[in-house]
Structures are given as C-alpha cells and as structure tokens.
Amino acid sequence: MKRKLLVKLLLLLCVFGYQNADAQIFKKKKKNTEQEANKPSKDKIQPYNKVITKDAKSDAGLFTTHVVDENHYFEIPDSLFNKEMLMVSRISKTASGIGFGGGKINTQVLRWEKKDKKVLLRVVSHDVVAADSLPVHEAVVNSNFEPVLFSFDIKAIQKDSINPTTVIEVNDIFTKDTKAFGMPDRYRKRYKVSRLDEGRGYIESIKSYPLNVEVRHVKTYLASNPPSNSTLGSISVEINNSMVLLPEEPMKRRYFDERVGWFARGQVDYGLDAQESKTIKFLDRWRLEVKDEDIEKFKNGELVEPKKQIVYYVDRATPRKWVPFIKQGIEDWQTAFEAAGFKNAIIAKEPPTVEEDPEWSPEDVRYSVVRYLASPIPNANGPHVSDPRSGEILESDINWYHNVMTLLRNWYFVQTAAINPAARGVSFDDEVMGRLIRFVSSHEVGHTLGLPHNMGSSVAYPVDSLRSKTFTKKYGTAPSIMDYARFNYIAQPGDEGVALMPDIGVYDKYAIQWG
Ligand SMILES: [Zn+2]
Structure with a gap:
C-alpha cells in the first residue's frame, strides 16, 4: 500500500517536473486543446479559406452563395449592409388542397446589419411614415423599432479594399421554424399545425442572381387536420423565399384616386399638415420615365x-x-x-x-x-x-x-x-x-x-x-x-x-x- 502511494507520488512529481522543464511545449499543448475545444462551438471568425473551402459550390450574384458539405453560406458584400430588400415568400409546391402552387404567403422588407461579430436580419416597416425633415420623424422612428428576425455569427471575413464581404451560415433560418420564412399563421390554424418536424425538412436550393437571391426549402409540419393524406398527420410544403434588392432611388409616387381603379397600397403618414394622422394610398405601377x-x-x-x-x-x-x-x-x-x-x-x-x-x-x-x-x-x-x-x-x-x-x-x-x-x-x-x-x-x-x-x-x-x-x-x-x-x-x-x-x-x- 505504502509502496503504491510512493509510486503515485513519484509519477506525479515526474509529470510536474516535465511540465516545468519544458514550459514551451506545455503552452503549445494548451493552445492546441483550446482550439480543439472551440472548433465545434462555431462562434469564432475563421480564415476565409477554412470556411469556404476548395470544395465549395458557389453561385455569384447579389450575395455569393456557397455550399460546403451540408452547410449553406451567404457571402454578403459589406456595401449591401443596411440596404432595404424585399422578401416575398411563396408556397412553390404543395399537397393538393392548399391551393395553387406559387401563391404568395408573405411580403416583408428586410435589412441586413453588421454588428460586432454578428449579422442581424431586421424587419423594416413602411406602414407608418413621416418625412425625415420633420421633428415628428424621430417619434415615428422611435415607435417603429425594427425587430430582429434572426442573428447570425460571422463565420469569415474577406478583406478586400474594393469589395469586402462577410460570410454567414444560413442553414438554421431555413430549417428551423422561422415563422416569417415558413408557413403563415392562417394555414397553421386551419390545418391545426402543432410544430415543425425538423427531421423532415431540408434546403432544396439556393440560387443567386444579380438583383435577387432565391431559396427553396421543404418543411414538414405535424398537423392534426391536414388538407390531404390525413392518415399521415403531417403536411409538407416547399417554400420559396425570394429576396430582392430594392432600388436605390424610390420611384416618384402616384397617389390613388378612387375614381380610377388601380392596385394601391396604404401608408399612415404623421407628417401631413392635418390634425390627425392620415392613411395615404399610392399606385402600384411600372417606372416609365422620359429620357x-x-x-x-x-x-x-x-x-x-x-x-x-x-x-x-x-x-x-x-x-x-x-x-x-x-x-x-x-x-x-x-x-x-x-x-x-x-x-x-x-x-x-x-x-x-x-x-x-x-x-x-x-x-x-x-x-x-x-x-x-x-x-x-x-x-x-x-x-x-x-x-x-x-x-x-x-x-x-x-x-x-x-x-x-x-x-x-x-x-x-x-x-x-x-x-x-x-x-x-x-x-x-x-x-x-x-x-x-x-x-x-x-x-x-x-x-x-x-x-x-x-x-x-x-x-x-x-x-x-x-x-x-x-x-x-x-x-x-x-x-x-x-x-x-x-x-x-x-x-x-x-x-x-x-x-x-x-x-x-x-x-x-x-x-x-x-x-
Ligand atoms: Zn382577372
């Protein structure tokens, strides 16, 4: 017993002595284990080539999109942060009974924002306005704080003097139950949807074009009242999120007059010379301008x-x-x-x-x-x-x-x-x-x-x-x-x-x- 203890003590001393004798190795070793520990936690910004590897399948466009293994990445040009983009979501494929494939389910204005080591996706509202030259503008902005829809860790940064970019991984926003990107409430209520079954969902494709990015993802929801295949107890839909960069300079509006039928949209304006806020309406029309x-x-x-x-x-x-x-x-x-x-x-x-x-x-x-x-x-x-x-x-x-x-x-x-x-x-x-x-x-x-x-x-x-x-x-x-x-x-x-x-x-x- 005594001998055993002695051997243990000696062993401990040996180890201790070895560490002291070669502090350099000890330090290096510690660094290695630290890196290993951090690798899976995913929250460190890594060198660009480590994230977007040689095997990446890339598609250039508004954002360059990449796929590496199962991971989908958006490479966002820094020049596009804080620009307004329109997101149109449609059900592109569906079981019979939900209506036409291609039906619009949601329209939202979004803004990508870079904040420290994160990229935020915020929802912008254009329902309430006042001209920014007016004092009331500040009140309108304050009561219209833009909600954060999603927060992404920055994975990598491409330092470039002309066009620096920021890389984020986007799997979660399309595979988790992000309501703004998925099935709208009215369908959830109608089909008695209880929750998303993440195991039965996947990203079908992400494509980038000069002014838009198109994402298609399939989602399966558990539903006690599905429109068809009622024995399955679930409903699968393919959703298409189309994100379009809005023009730098908005077109001049044409205000609605009820004597002429036009598709029009409403906005509450607090900046008009009236004693109450007023809903103004303007036409949806093409930008036809004289050269x-x-x-x-x-x-x-x-x-x-x-x-x-x-x-x-x-x-x-x-x-x-x-x-x-x-x-x-x-x-x-x-x-x-x-x-x-x-x-x-x-x-x-x-x-x-x-x-x-x-x-x-x-x-x-x-x-x-x-x-x-x-x-x-x-x-x-x-x-x-x-x-x-x-x-x-x-x-x-x-x-x-x-x-x-x-x-x-x-x-x-x-x-x-x-x-x-x-x-x-x-x-x-x-x-x-x-x-x-x-x-x-x-x-x-x-x-x-x-x-x-x-x-x-x-x-x-x-x-x-x-x-x-x-x-x-x-x-x-x-x-x-x-x-x-x-x-x-x-x-x-x-x-x-x-x-x-x-x-x-x-x-x-x-x-x-x-x-
Ligand atoms: Zn018609």
Missing part, C-alpha cells in the same frame, strides 16, 4: 420610348403555336401607353435558348415571364411584386395554366355559338383558340400593369349597341378588358359582323394614361 433628351418632344406631344421598357418573356415551355398569340396579347397594351405619350412601352420577347444564355432564368427578378404551367387548373393569374416605398412594380410572373383553354372553349361555345359557326365544336381551329388566348393574355397582363378588375364595365354599354357592327368594331364589347364581360352573348343570329369580345378599351386607355 432626358426626349423631354421636349414628350412635352410637345410626340410619342417617345421610355428609359426602360416593360418587357415580358414568354416561357420556353409554351407550346410553339400559342406563342405568337400570347405575345400579341402583351403588345396590345401599347395603344394604352401611347395614350400616355409612350411608344413601344411594353414589348414581348422570347427568352434566349439555354445555349445562348445558360444563366437566364424566370426566377431572375430582372425578367418578367408569362410562365406556362402543365396543370389541370383552368385558369391564369397575374400577380406582381412592388416596392412598398413607392409602389414601383419590380417584376411580375404571370402563371398560365394549360387548361385555361378548357375554360375558353366552354365560354366561347356557350356564349357565341348561336351566331358564330367557328365556336360550334368540341375543339376550335388554332386561329380561333389563338384569338381567345390573346384575349386572356391581355387581361392578365392588365393586372400586372396595376389594373384590378373593373366589373362596372360590363353594364356601361347599352344592350342594343352590342348588336351593332359599327359600334362594337369601334368600341369592343366592353370599355375595359379587365371586366369579366367575356363574350358577346347579346348578339343574335343575323347581327352580321358584330364583335364578339372586348379589346383594350376606352376605359383601359384612360386608366393607363392617368396612372
């Missing part, structure tokens, strides 16, 4: 081309024979912009082929696209994304569902076959269907220009005028294509040469000119 060199011409009533044209691309997936008709429907709006002093304000194009431009994508916010979707839904819709500060429409993708043709066939048959031999059949000639597609294309594009439905339009013309060839050839069958006026079911056999459907009408031209 500096054309201002004189424009003032003299000459038609001029805008600085930036509105361009719609027709999806590559569209059946060839319908492409010319969809294009016509888009460019039909030129007459309305001519009333506002612009020529070629809106044009239709076909996207470059994959060989011509492999980078081209309908997801790129710089391109507005009429997307052709192989879906049995008999419909089409025309949503748009606009700058909450000014109402400037930034882009719009029209969703065109293949079976909209079923709807058109049925309407045209029921409403016009009595006087129209071309509508007497189960399937129409391509030329006839093409004309109907052009009509729907114009209607949907009208929505994306800022025009809502105008249901008053269908009662504007006297019934007997709708039987007149001269009247309908000049004015169409309704003053607005934004009505659900459909086709001319008033015309009777013998009303030769009467028009059968509305065109861009007198009201539409007036509305575009005013807006």
Whole structure:
C-alpha cells in the first residue's frame, strides 16, 4: 500500500517536473486543446479559406452563395449592409388542397446589419411614415423599432479594399421554424399545425442572381387536420423565399384616386399638415420615365420610348403555336401607353435558348415571364411584386395554366355559338383558340400593369349597341378588358359582323394614361 502511494507520488512529481522543464511545449499543448475545444462551438471568425473551402459550390450574384458539405453560406458584400430588400415568400409546391402552387404567403422588407461579430436580419416597416425633415420623424422612428428576425455569427471575413464581404451560415433560418420564412399563421390554424418536424425538412436550393437571391426549402409540419393524406398527420410544403434588392432611388409616387381603379397600397403618414394622422394610398405601377433628351418632344406631344421598357418573356415551355398569340396579347397594351405619350412601352420577347444564355432564368427578378404551367387548373393569374416605398412594380410572373383553354372553349361555345359557326365544336381551329388566348393574355397582363378588375364595365354599354357592327368594331364589347364581360352573348343570329369580345378599351386607355 505504502509502496503504491510512493509510486503515485513519484509519477506525479515526474509529470510536474516535465511540465516545468519544458514550459514551451506545455503552452503549445494548451493552445492546441483550446482550439480543439472551440472548433465545434462555431462562434469564432475563421480564415476565409477554412470556411469556404476548395470544395465549395458557389453561385455569384447579389450575395455569393456557397455550399460546403451540408452547410449553406451567404457571402454578403459589406456595401449591401443596411440596404432595404424585399422578401416575398411563396408556397412553390404543395399537397393538393392548399391551393395553387406559387401563391404568395408573405411580403416583408428586410435589412441586413453588421454588428460586432454578428449579422442581424431586421424587419423594416413602411406602414407608418413621416418625412425625415420633420421633428415628428424621430417619434415615428422611435415607435417603429425594427425587430430582429434572426442573428447570425460571422463565420469569415474577406478583406478586400474594393469589395469586402462577410460570410454567414444560413442553414438554421431555413430549417428551423422561422415563422416569417415558413408557413403563415392562417394555414397553421386551419390545418391545426402543432410544430415543425425538423427531421423532415431540408434546403432544396439556393440560387443567386444579380438583383435577387432565391431559396427553396421543404418543411414538414405535424398537423392534426391536414388538407390531404390525413392518415399521415403531417403536411409538407416547399417554400420559396425570394429576396430582392430594392432600388436605390424610390420611384416618384402616384397617389390613388378612387375614381380610377388601380392596385394601391396604404401608408399612415404623421407628417401631413392635418390634425390627425392620415392613411395615404399610392399606385402600384411600372417606372416609365422620359429620357432626358426626349423631354421636349414628350412635352410637345410626340410619342417617345421610355428609359426602360416593360418587357415580358414568354416561357420556353409554351407550346410553339400559342406563342405568337400570347405575345400579341402583351403588345396590345401599347395603344394604352401611347395614350400616355409612350411608344413601344411594353414589348414581348422570347427568352434566349439555354445555349445562348445558360444563366437566364424566370426566377431572375430582372425578367418578367408569362410562365406556362402543365396543370389541370383552368385558369391564369397575374400577380406582381412592388416596392412598398413607392409602389414601383419590380417584376411580375404571370402563371398560365394549360387548361385555361378548357375554360375558353366552354365560354366561347356557350356564349357565341348561336351566331358564330367557328365556336360550334368540341375543339376550335388554332386561329380561333389563338384569338381567345390573346384575349386572356391581355387581361392578365392588365393586372400586372396595376389594373384590378373593373366589373362596372360590363353594364356601361347599352344592350342594343352590342348588336351593332359599327359600334362594337369601334368600341369592343366592353370599355375595359379587365371586366369579366367575356363574350358577346347579346348578339343574335343575323347581327352580321358584330364583335364578339372586348379589346383594350376606352376605359383601359384612360386608366393607363392617368396612372
Ligand atoms: Zn382577372
């Protein structure tokens, strides 16, 4: 027993003596263990190459995005901190029963902010304002403290004299239950969602374009009342978060007037010369500006081309024979912009082929696209994304569902076959269907220009005028294509040469000119 103790003591002394004898090694050793201990805690800023390794798959754009193993990184140029970005979230894929894939679920203005060793993602509100020249501005700012949505540890820094960048890892914000990026409350309530099942979620893709970053992630929620597959007790959705850089200089606003129908947004202004705060409304519209060199011409009533044209691309997936008709429907709006002093304000194009431009994508916010979707839904819709500060429409993708043709066939048959031999059949000639597609294309594009439905339009013309060839050839069958006026079911056999459907009408031209 005594001997054992002695051996232990000797051993201890030996170790102690060794440490003292070689303090250098001891120090080095300690440093090593410290590093090892810190590695998994992830909160140290590391050299850039250690984080974004040679194996990284990178995509350059607004932010450069990287994937290393399972980790996704945003490399944020420091010049983009504190800039406002618009986040639009959509359900891009879903089980049947939740509604159309592509439906918008949330829109928010965000701001990335660098603070010490962290990057904060804050939510900016544009609901309440006052001009910053006014004393009340401070009160508005104070009562509008921007909530922090997420906080990221900085992983690495790229020191560059021209374009320094900051790297953060973003897995958590897309895989954890961040409400602003996931399923909205109204669906959670409806399907009785209890919680997110993180084990059944993943990041599908992160892509970067010059002005936007697109993230797709799949989330599975436990739900006691799912819309379909009720035995599963859960619901899976693919969510698309689209983050768009807002323009440096907001567009000049056009204030809403209830006498002209426009999509408009509201804002509470405390800076107006009134004794109470007032909600002001302004239009969602495209930024059409006269080129500096054309201002004189424009003032003299000459038609001029805008600085930036509105361009719609027709999806590559569209059946060839319908492409010319969809294009016509888009460019039909030129007459309305001519009333506002612009020529070629809106044009239709076909996207470059994959060989011509492999980078081209309908997801790129710089391109507005009429997307052709192989879906049995008999419909089409025309949503748009606009700058909450000014109402400037930034882009719009029209969703065109293949079976909209079923709807058109049925309407045209029921409403016009009595006087129209071309509508007497189960399937129409391509030329006839093409004309109907052009009509729907114009209607949907009208929505994306800022025009809502105008249901008053269908009662504007006297019934007997709708039987007149001269009247309908000049004015169409309704003053607005934004009505659900459909086709001319008033015309009777013998009303030769009467028009059968509305065109861009007198009201539409007036509305575009005013807006
Ligand atoms: Zn509509």
